[in-house]
Amino acid sequence: MDPIALLRSLGALALVLGLLAAGAWGVRRYGAGALRLALPRGAAGADERRLHVVERLALDQRRALLLVRHDSREHLIFLSGDQALRLDTDPSGERRVASVVRVEEAAHA
Secondary structure, X not given: OXXXXXXXXXXXXXXXXXXXXXXXXXXXXXXXXXXXXXOOOOOOOOOOOOEEEEEEEEOOOOEEEEEEEEOOEEEEEEEEOOEEEEEEEOOOOOEEEEEEEEHHHHHHO
């Protein structure tokens, strides 16, 4: 390898590492929120979203519990393979299985 090609490769490596360091400094200095794209007026931004996954707990490789919040209500959802069970609390405080939905059916609805 001739010295010119070696210098060119080292210069390109230094440029890439410098750009990575500058990007990391910018994210640390200004926060990741500064990098968000502006949404058009009326579109739901990150703070205006109505649906949030509050917590996810993996029970095993195929099953998980999700705590999902929409507006001011929270729902506990049990995911298992191709099924999703919504576990809710009645106003009386009694626990019940509210609905059983196959994931394929929900995706097509």
